[in-house]
Amino acid sequence: MIEEDFIIRNTNIDSLKNGSITWQSPSNIALIKYWGKSEPQIPKNASISFTLNNCYTTTTLEFSKKKVASNDYSIEVIFENEVKGDFKPKILQFFERIDRYVPFITDYDFVIKTENSFPHSSGIASSASGLSALALCLMNIEKQLNPSISDDYFNLKASFLARLGSGSAARSIEGEVVIWGKHSEVVSSSDLYGIKFPYPIHSNFKNYNDTILLVDKGKKQVSSTIGHDLMHNHPFGENRFRQANNNLLHMSKILQNGDLKAFVQLVESEALTLHAMMLTSNPYFILMKPNTLKIIEKIWEYRKNNDSNICFTLDAGSNVHILFPERENEKVSAFILKDLVSYCQNNQYICDKLGIGATQIY
């Protein structure tokens, strides 16, 4: 599909006066990382992620036809039952970017009520779950205006819209594994939207676990927008984008053949490479904290002593995602509780696992 395919057609705005829609949309964790983009939210390399199950945003979108027509966006944002003015600029920018594809957004007054299943300011990116949930709500309005759109189109366009809000949000519509970014060897992959992993996934990855250790719940030191920008003219940028695309191909094979040892090596290498990009950008950043490194050392020690397939990955922050197969759940959970939780801020951590994607609640 090309961009023009997402421009809305055959709608009858007068047919829909008001309504309310609720979607629950998950966060995701990248195995092969997206870091570097060009306008409009086009990734420099393809990325692949596990969709999560327990970390999600629930968004209710209430809409009513404007009494007086105008070209402005009329939105009110309520986050966890409080009016949130500071969320508005990001959503207004999102509306500007998607206006061409969902022009009905100027016809309604919107109230966006949203809440996260994970603790606020936990350092877990809520943009992926939040913007995908909002994109899905808007797609429901489109569907009501034009009931003939297919489920596939619905999902692809939801991902397309979500991407324009936050790149990684494109990967939060479906599960359990999603690829976003055009890759010459992955059929139907696209820079414009995420697609469900198009090959069978090995049973070793069934119910794969992701326990998120909240090392530092403070505000992110570098916003992803600034971080992505630092990949322009980065001394290692072009090599990194090439490497990521090669790694994606490798990961695609691993997910099909179930080689957990290779999985562990590749996932950790990607996480460290992401941080290496930040260490070597101008200006440079260290986003890991001392406890991030302590946790990594403990994971390596545990893996060696227990012949385990546990591994870590990181986002652009200090929290550690611990990935491990379901059959190791009991032993690894005991290890986390005994040896790792003390490195978390207020002992906080979240047990999550592979999920199937967003669901409509009402």
Ligand code: DP6
């Ligand atoms: C390190 O999706 O937050 O988590 O497109 O500017 O909203 P924007 O960036 P964002 O970047 C996520 C970067 C990452 C890696 C990843 O999720 O692939």
